[in-house]
Amino acid sequence: MRKILILCFLLIFGLVLAGCQEQSKPDDRLKDYVKLWNKQTFDDMYGSYLSTETKDSYKKKDFVDRYKKIYEDAGVSDLKVSFKEPKDDTDWDKKKEAEFPVIISFNTSAGEVKYDQKVKLTKEERDDKEDWYVNWDPSFILPELEDGDKVGIDTITAQRGEIYDRNDQPLAVNGEAFQIGIVPGEFDESNLKKVADLLDTSEEAIKKELDQSWVQPEYFVPIKKLPLSERPLALEVIDLDGLYSKRVKAREYPFGEATAHLTGYIGKLTAEKLEKVKDKGYTANSLIGVSGTEEVFEDKLRGKDGQRLFLTKENGDEVTVAEQEVENGKNVKLTIDAELQKKIYAQMKKEPGTAAAMNPKTGEALALVSTPSFDPNEMILGISSDRYKELSEDPDKPLENRFQITYSPGSTMKGITASVGLKSGKLDPNKTYDIKGKTWKKDESWGNYKVVRVFDNDSSVDLESGLKFSDNIYFARVGLDMGADTFVKGLKENFGFGEDIPFEYPLYNSQVSNDGKIEKEVQLADSAFGQGQVLMNIVHLASAYGGIINDGNMMEPQLVLDQEPKVWKKEVVTTEQAKLLQTDLRKVVSEGIATKANSEGKAIAGKTGTAEIKSEQGSKGRENGLFVSYDQNNPDMVLAMLLENVQDNGGSTHTVQVTKKFYDSLK
Template identity: 65%
Template sequence: MLKKFILLILLVVTGAFAAGCQEKAQPDDRLNEYVDLWNDKKFEKMYETYLTSSAKKTYKKEDVVKRPNDIYKDLAVKDLKVEFKQPKEEKEWDKEEKAEFPVTITMNTLAGEVSYEETITLKKEEKEDKENWYVDWKPSFILPEMEKSDKVGVESIPAKRGEIYDRNENPLAINGEAFDIGIVPKEFNESDLEKLSSLLEISPEAIQKELNQSWVQPEYFVPIKKLPISERPLALEIIELPGLYSKRVEARQYPYGEAAAHITGYIGKINAEKLEKLKEKGYTAQSLLGISGAEEAYEEKLRGQNGQRIYLTKESEEEVSIVEQEVKNGDTVTLTLDAEMQKKLYDQMKDETGTAAAVNPETGEALALVSVPSYDPNEFALGIAPDKYDKIYNNPDKPLRNRFYQTYSPGSAMKGITAAVGLNSGKLDPNKTFEIKGKRWQKDESWGGYEVVRVFDNDSVVDLESAMKYSDNIYFARVGLEMGAETFIQGLKDFGFGEEIPMSYPVRKSQISNDGSISKEILLADSAFGQGEVLMSIVHLASAYGGIINDGTMMKPVLLKDEEQGTWKEGLLSPEQSKVMRTNLRKVVSEGIAGKAQVAGKEIAGKTGTAEIKSEQGTKGKENGLFVSYDQKNPEFVLAMLLEGVEERGGSTHTVQVAQKFYKSY
């Protein structure tokens, strides 16, 4: 019994001792607990359990709990980190009523990192008959130098978008101005609605919709449409109407308009889908970004980075900066394009449907990239009216389609590549002749009713020169069969077929066939003279011929002026074989079927091509006419041109004539 009594006394004493230890908690331990909650943003528990009575009298719960949460949300605060280092020297805190410790507060905000030191004061208080240490809270725990009455402000300084220039510093996309045409409702005469609709090319319903917005007041300026600065005469005519006014506003300008639209592209408001993907990069619902063309391809270079400043406004109206991220304007982008050459080429092609690429064979620089029909990027950048957009979008000629990005059947323009593959592989002797009679040929009866058809039958003994001059399908079909599928496929791969075009501006890769193989003789024969399933972009076609005339070295196509130039493929031909090809390409014009390409003072050389788009042999389909050409006297570029729907206009001869007009003007 005595033992039990002694044990009970020991338990009571031990419990009392433990309770006494708890009552005498140390301030540094208490602060450690507080900091852990702070790092987890558990502001409510911090307020309820750890604040001094005086702090709770001075600051409401919403000051300590709701306000930091709201501020941190508005400032996009991440990675909040509060660090408290335990003091090395122990102190007898029982004799103290107050303790002070330094802490470091660090956070990442939308304007950059904020890092500062604060001194935290803990006071000894007795609550509910227990003595403990409590934090004397103050607003500077939220942001440095913050006081109770301060207001937090955020200033955004928009970055200027980088501009786009051609190789000669001609502007292609610049930051300029536009006319913002608007109505003051109380001064507007409803009878002028139809006239205004006609002048602005906007439906009366669309204008009325703008005027019916909830925020509109009779005396307010209601924006209706932006006009390019070049439309000054139209703007002046419009503001003569009662109640119509114009303001000058900042706007993206495209001085070469339709001529370079598919190169420049345009900028526009970000949509919800893209915003979801890009919001981590600082894009907002109000952001403008590149929608197509170089504006889209080089968005990262052009966009820049907005400046941001977080500041406090004191009662005295003094502003105190917390952190500032300097504005970084977008970079200037210089293209290899020759804008004046681009315009001249566009002017010759603007009434056509098709595409063209002019590429320097020695450097790979793209000097012109044309897609027609086109559109005015200025209208799109300023906010094109829905009915106008629908008209362009539904145009059967597809002016929004970037045709130099697309791939097409090369037709007989393929024959130059087939010849190069044959020569380089040793499977084609340029002096070897085939005896070909008539316009139709098939290897044997295993081909059934299928025959290869040639246009001309003036030569019955055909060598490479004759076949090139008269674009002989039968000759090249037989060359392909003698070469064999394995050699032919490898040769095309050597020319870059089946791989991504090594260009910073996106262009679709070319294909040998739908599945990359050629397992049937008829497909091999067709592919060798440019039908079959072979597809090429106009950029690749120009680059390939650049390799043929450049002693067998094909340069990678480039559009950025500061992009490193380099070889894409080499050893496609020996210098001697390249000379043979150059001679034959010149004779295609001087003696063969491309005679209409002749230009005084120039030695135009090249290869024509007609690609038939039809479901089966013997039927009449649509035709694309091609002509790949260059001036042998001054081979600064290879021009590859493709025009769609030439079947009623002379086939590829029509393309030859359009190219000839360009050479005369250039």
């Protein structure tokens, strides 16, 4: 009897406890649901929290897949669903429905989306237990989204900024091209070879395009782009059955080869490059600056595509959810004079070399030339693999940008050595060295090594004579008397050797030596007249002489027009010393080694240089010829030119003659 009473007591007590347990509240359930929502845990949201009515209307796969696809297509990020818990003391035991406000916000590729929504919950009994469940609605994904709506994204491609020269001449512009294509159902395959030959492509390349999975017999399949200047060729091609053309947008480079290394070109992203820039909005179909100013000014030229995220209702009405206005790229105006560049290129184009024309007073780059070159229009319209291989394997390296790299300056270094010596006070321009014969060495400690000069017409050599006849022995002795510390310090502090060249276009830095030091006498002697391990960039070389021409102030080189000129190195020499050097540089042409540079109506001044590239003294090797020059009647431009492999063309005299032809072409 006692056991029965205890058992009844326990049963009654258990029922009382069960009745006293706290019932689930709808705000608690919604709070947990929102946590899953923010984590985008759509499976759990569906399985444990959606009402029976919702599940009857939407299958789990449809619910989960729709969320994921829309969020992915719209580029949803930074999802934040916020829910403020109510403070009232509602007795939810007596309620069957509840409604709470939430704020939904996220970013999309078309911009930010933020809106208020109300979430309804209903009380349901499942597995003998009552709880609250969410009545889900498609508008929880996007505002105003309803069953039957289609989600769309429009992209408005930003127009790429254009590149112009100082006189508003177009260097890189948005133009058009002929897109040649094949409609497979109308094409006679017996013409495949003829089409390949006409378009300078391969039969395999055409077949590859025609064999793509999306191709249908009636579709237009793009094969090759042609510049508008090739209209006769386009007409010949489309005369064949199944061949058609249409005009499409394309980047154009009006000056072609003459400005190719300066402008560069745009192209599609490689997989490796895309991985690095995809967070900036680039896609596999994006075009990007591959080289030249197209690459240097990519961020400014590119612009920002516009996008619109919208809903299309069943009746055809459209509702905009988010919209990002298109931002077209900005134009870039360079200091370059395209016609001047074209004239310099015309004289150089047959042989490897580089040239930089600078305004010594402002630092503005007027021309940056690299030869031989290539046609950037060919690159942008789709260069064939055979043609690209031909360019890549050409021993003259037409794809290499030579105005970016460094070369041995040869005897053009002598003007800089003289400047360092004068500024330091270690060089007396009137001091003469007694030099006999064509070879000299300091003493027997130099072993078999000797400094060799070209001319031995002067035995008593001062600065004027040393420059006029480019006397290696004179400048070797000047360097030794100056001392390595003074020489190296002057090159670094006065002329910026070893520094980043302050120029918008990235250039290789000039160097005193491989390690920035000169510790041996022979190296000091060689370096003083431009051999040794001294290397200079052509822009830097023109700028250095610009400092002499500009009465001692070397300006920062500039590529973008309408910037405030800046002094890079102040007083590389005094005004008086600059005037002295200017006089001597004129005598180099009027009386000395560069008389072949004389041009009618002009007072050309400058310094020649021959850089010998060989394994050891006495051996025969390659030579680069240099000439830095300017017209003293019009000293607004200094031109530094280097031509490679001049050993069989008269050395630096060949570069002098090419330079003269350029000056003769000026009005």
